[in-house]
Amino acid sequence: MFRRIRPILTKEFRQIRRDKRSLGVLLVLPAFLIFLIGYALNFDVKHAPLAVFDQDKKQASRELIQAFINNEYFSYRHTVGQDREIATLLGEGKALIAIVIPPGFSRELLAGRDASVQVLVDGSNANTATAVLGYTSAVLQSFSSKLTMRTMQRVGRELYLPLDFRPKVWYNPELVSAKFLVPGLIGFILMISGVVSTSLSVVKENERGTMEQIMVSPLSTRQVIIGKTIPYLIIGLLGSVLVLLVGFFLFDIVIRGNLFWLYVGIGLFLLAALGQGVLISTIAQTQQVAFILSVFSSLLPTFLLSGFVFPIRSMPIILQILSNVAPAKFFLIVVRSVILKGAGPGAFWDQLVFLAIFALLTLGISILRLRKRIE
Amino acid sequence: MSPSAIEVKNLTKRFGSFTAVDHISFTVERGDVFGFLGANGAGKSTTIRMLCGLLESSEGTASVGGYDINSESERIKQNIGYMSQKFSLYEDLTVQENIRFFGGVYGLGNDELQKRMSWVIEMAGLKGREKSLTKELAGGWKQRLALGCAVLHKPKIVFLDEPTGGVDPISRRNFWELIGQLSQEGVTVLVTTHFLDEAEYCNNIIFINAGKLIANGSPKTLKSRHITFPIMEVECTKAVEAMEVLQTQPWVQELSIFGTNLHVGVNEELSGRKQIINILSGRNIPVKRIDKIMPSLEDVFLHLLENDARERRN
Numbered sequence: 001m002f003r004r005i006r007p008i009l010t011k012e013f014r015q016i017r018r019d020k021r022s023l024g025v026l027l028v029l030p031a032f033l034i035f036l037i038g039y040a041l042n043f044d045v046k047h048a049p050l051a052v053f054d055q056d057k058k059q060a061s062r063e064l065i066q067a068f069i070n071n072e073y074f075s076y077r078h079t080v081g082q083d084r085e086i087a088t089l090l091g092e093g094k095a096l097i098a099i100v101i102p103p104g105f106s107r108e109l110l111a112g113r114d115a116s117v118q119v120l121v122d123g124s125n126a127n128t129a130t131a132v133l134g135y136t137s138a139v140l141q142s143f144s145s146k147l148t149m150r151t152m153q154r155v156g157r158e159l160y161l162p163l164d165f166r167p168k169v170w171y172n173p174e175l176v177s178a179k180f181l182v183p184g185l186i187g188f189i190l191m192i193s194g195v196v197s198t199s200l201s202v203v204k205e206n207e208r209g210t211m212e213q214i215m216v217s218p219l220s221t222r223q224v225i226i227g228k229t230i231p232y233l234i235i236g237l238l239g240s241v242l243v244l245l246v247g248f249f250l251f252d253i254v255i256r257g258n259l260f261w262l263y264v265g266i267g268l269f270l271l272a273a274l275g276q277g278v279l280i281s282t283i284a285q286t287q288q289v290a291f292i293l294s295v296f297s298s299l300l301p302t303f304l305l306s307g308f309v310f311p312i313r314s315m316p317i318i319l320q321i322l323s324n325v326a327p328a329k330f331f332l333i334v335v336r337s338v339i340l341k342g343a344g345p346g347a348f349w350d351q352l353v354f355l356a357i358f359a360l361l362t363l364g365i366s367i368l369r370l371r372k373r374i375e
Numbered sequence: 376m377s378p379s380a381i382e383v384k385n386l387t388k389r390f391g392s393f394t395a396v397d398h399i400s401f402t403v404e405r406g407d408v409f410g411f412l413g414a415n416g417a418g419k420s421t422t423i424r425m426l427c428g429l430l431e432s433s434e435g436t437a438s439v440g441g442y443d444i445n446s447e448s449e450r451i452k453q454n455i456g457y458m459s460q461k462f463s464l465y466e467d468l469t470v471q472e473n474i475r476f477f478g479g480v481y482g483l484g485n486d487e488l489q490k491r492m493s494w495v496i497e498m499a500g501l502k503g504r505e506k507s508l509t510k511e512l513a514g515g516w517k518q519r520l521a522l523g524c525a526v527l528h529k530p531k532i533v534f535l536d537e538p539t540g541g542v543d544p545i546s547r548r549n550f551w552e553l554i555g556q557l558s559q560e561g562v563t564v565l566v567t568t569h570f571l572d573e574a575e576y577c578n579n580i581i582f583i584n585a586g587k588l589i590a591n592g593s594p595k596t597l598k599s600r601h602i603t604f605p606i607m608e609v610e611c612t613k614a615v616e617a618m619e620v621l622q623t624q625p626w627v628q629e630l631s632i633f634g635t636n637l638h639v640g641v642n643e644e645l646s647g648r649k650q651i652i653n654i655l656s657g658r659n660i661p662v663k664r665i666d667k668i669m670p671s672l673e674d675v676f677l678h679l680l681e682n683d684a685r686e687r688r689n
Contacts, residue, residue, distance in 0.1 A: 003482065004479075004480065004482065006479060007475070007476050007477075007478075007479025007480050008480075010475075010476070010479070011465065011468065011472070011476045014467075014468060014472060015465065015467050015468070018467050019467065208461065208463065208465075208466070209459055209461030209462075209463040210463045210464070210465060212429065212459060212461075212463060213457065213459070213463035213477075214480065215429055216427045216428070216429060216452055216455070216457040217452060217477075217480045217481060218449065218452045218453045218480070218481065218482070219480055
């Protein structure tokens with residue numbers, strides 16, 4: 001069996017080596033994309049431009065403004081003198097949030113009465129708006145409790161808070177979105193480069209007529225498919241090492257779990273991706289069709305349905321079922337468990353089984369299709 | 376083992392409602408150079424693909440090297456060589472790498488591979504170009520390299536599907552010399568072509584048209600069997616016009632145009648010569664030259680096609 005596969009392996013490696021472009025796509029592009037997308041895809045909101053309309057201009061209002069300035073989530077950009085200006089600033093995107101402090105704010109507070117602050121947020125990007133509102137409410141909350149505390153002290157009593165809120169976030173304590181995204185990105189990128197690379201392999205030989213030449217030889221279709229998959233698997237694994245290195249050096253992604261199990265996952269996932277590519281290759285009539293099919297069939301499901309960005313749990317049930325067509329869905333669970341949580345195979349063995357099934361199915365169908373295809 | 380290299384009985388291939396090969400039967404003897412002639416789309420490639428085990432037959436049987444094409448196609452694959460008109464080589468591999476690849480595919484050991492490699496390079500005239508990429512080779516070299524790769528494992532039977540397409544005349548001639556050598560070594564060669572001059576090199580020929588076998592025999596017997604009348608080659612200035620004139624004459628058996636020459640089949644040489652000159656000069660078409668010629672296979676083929684078309688009409 002292996003003696004007959006070897007010439008195919010040698011040949012495929014030689015062809016890949018000579019084709020500098022595909023070698024680049026397989027090895028360097030994944031690492032480059034991690035770098036690019038890792039920085040671009042960032043859901044953390046920091047330094048939200050802030051506009052303040054302070055109609056009070058007393059001590060309490062200045063303290064409140066100071067509370068907003070004293071953290072990295074806001075940056076104080078505009079001092080506003082009129083209501084109209086706020087509309088302009090928010091409209092032009094020069095401010096994400098505006099705070100209006102009414103006249104008499106400090107007086108009311110000193111008198112021990114309720115004072116109100118108006119907060120206006122640009123809601124055109126719901127994600128950012130939610131984050132900014134969250135930060136704002138936290139700032140106002142702590143400002144309020146500080147005031148209460150002061151009042152109590154003045155009357156000689158201690159402040160009593162019944163609940164002591166001490167959150168401790170596991171796995172990603174700083175809640176940096178890169179930590180969540182980069183492992184997903186590994187799946188996203190390996191999927192695309194895997195599918196695209198093999199999708200051309202069979203079509204190209206069909207177009208050249210070399211596939212026919214191989215089919216009249218004693219090689220079986222199984223040997224041909226296996227021989228064509230292994231080189232891309234090896235190169236894909238090398239590419240994934242680069243990706244992990246970039247993740248480590250640029251995004252501080254440390255692999256907490258077992259490297260062996262991570263690579264079992266990556267290997268099976270690559271096989272699934274390569275299988276999907278080979279399958280496309282046995283169906284498409286021309287290289288162009290194969291390329292388009294491979295990009296769409298890998299990019300869209302992986303981006304939308306794998307849980308890479310959008311949590312599967314909050315999808316309608318039909319999409320949740322449909323999400324099973326994306327092998328990246330299973331892989332992301334594995335890769336996040338191993339990299340972020342340091343979990344062992346007990347947490348994701350079922351995902352590995354799904355990946356293996358996906359790979360076996362696509363490669364198996366490819367072998368059958370190739371036999372049919374020649375006719 | 377059956378004594379013949381290839382035996383085909385009522386072989387048929389249908390694609391849906393279209394019959395590409397229609398109950399073809401023929402036998403190829405060992406060591407033959409067997410020509411498989413027909414226009415494009417006549418069913419030549421389909422037949423070859425069935426014989427090589429690339430395609431299953433819809434009906435009929437055939438054996439290649441004694442093995443049945445439907446039940447023993449794996450045995451056949453080890454024992455045949457196949458080369459198609461595409462010269463299926465890897466363009467991005469070097470000459471040597473291509474030879475190594477196909478040698479490996481057929482399971483040649485190292486020593487054997489080295490021997491065969493130098494043979495192929497010698498045969499294809501590629502000495503000094505072993506490390507050139509295949510895409511840099513001219514057509515004739517590619518063609519000979521492809522043949523070399525197809526016979527690396529010394530198959531007893533070789534299928535060549537339009538092996539001389541897109542190659543210059545000198546390369547074509549060289550190529551046929553190689554085929555002759557193979558045949559002398561006892562290799563059976565089945566070759567398809569639509570160059571009828573090439574068919575003269577074959578011991579035996581079959582003609583197929585629209586999936587049906589229409590003639591079978593050696594070039595010599597085909598000519599004597601089917602062309603029973605003298606053929607006159609007429610050179611004149613207005614060949615097309617002359618053809619229109621002659622077409623309507625009842626004594627013209629056969630008429631075809633080859634460049635500026637006409638081939639006219641007549642009932643009898645002397646009277647035919649007179650009749651042609653008379654009628655053409657009567658229409659003001661001067662005849663430069665008129666000779667009786669040996670019929671070529673082209674004449675035979677055109678004659679057969681015409682008969683076949685006539686039969687189909689009736």
